[in-house]
Amino acid sequence: MTMLGKAKRALTVALAVFLVAAALVTAVVAVPQVAGGDESFVVVSGSMSPTIEAGDIVVVDEASPSDIEEGDIITFDRTPGDDKRTMHRVVGVVSQNDRRYFRTKGDANEEADPQLVPADAVIGTVQFSIPYVGWAYSFASTDTGTLLFVAVPGVLLAASELWALIAAARATNEPDR
Numbered sequence: 001m002t003m004l005g006k007a008k009r010a011l012t013v014a015l016a017v018f019l020v021a022a023a024l025v026t027a028v029v030a031v032p033q034v035a036g037g038d039e040s041f042v043v044v045s046g047s048m049s050p051t052i053e054a055g056d057i058v059v060v061d062e063a064s065p066s067d068i069e070e071g072d073i074i075t076f077d078r079t080p081g082d083d084k085r086t087m088h089r090v091v092g093v094v095s096q097n098d099r100r101y102f103r104t105k106g107d108a109n110e111e112a113d114p115q116l117v118p119a120d121a122v123i124g125t126v127q128f129s130i131p132y133v134g135w136a137y138s139f140a141s142t143d144t145g146t147l148l149f150v151a152v153p154g155v156l157l158a159a160s161e162l163w164a165l166i167a168a169a170r171a172t173n174e175p176d177r
Helices: 003-030 133-140 143-173
Strands: 039-042 057-061 073-077 085-096 099-105 122-130
Touching: 003 057, 003 122, 003 133, 039 133, 057 133, 073 099, 133 143
Parallel strands: none
Antiparallel strands: 039 057, 057 122, 073 085, 073 122, 085 099
């Protein structure tokens, strides 16, 4: 095998590995149930650093408020209905007026959050995170990202197929030697 042939084969293997990894991450983000979660979110702040960094994707599983304990990382609605999620560690469980609340704190924050989190605001507990992938996921959601991740590979695939067709046509048109 020539050096060019080896380089092409190595590039093909690397591309295949990348595509399989990208497909797996996409499956976890799009259908978190594949990984045992109910929802996935892109982390946009560094309040849980170094445990979970901005740009990571977290997979969250629903949890009964009675099962949540100190040390768990929960995702919750800070303001009901605004679709802005907060993810902090539970540093205390409080019962008031026969209701359960959680005192939370970001790992990177010096102080606990000023307000208690009511149990009905909890989305679930963080099961695991995938580092850095959130940046690509967020970028892919933009017009430029769609162009880069969908249109450009589509054009490259079409060009590759066209190249293969031209090479096959040339091979059949060459006289036998």
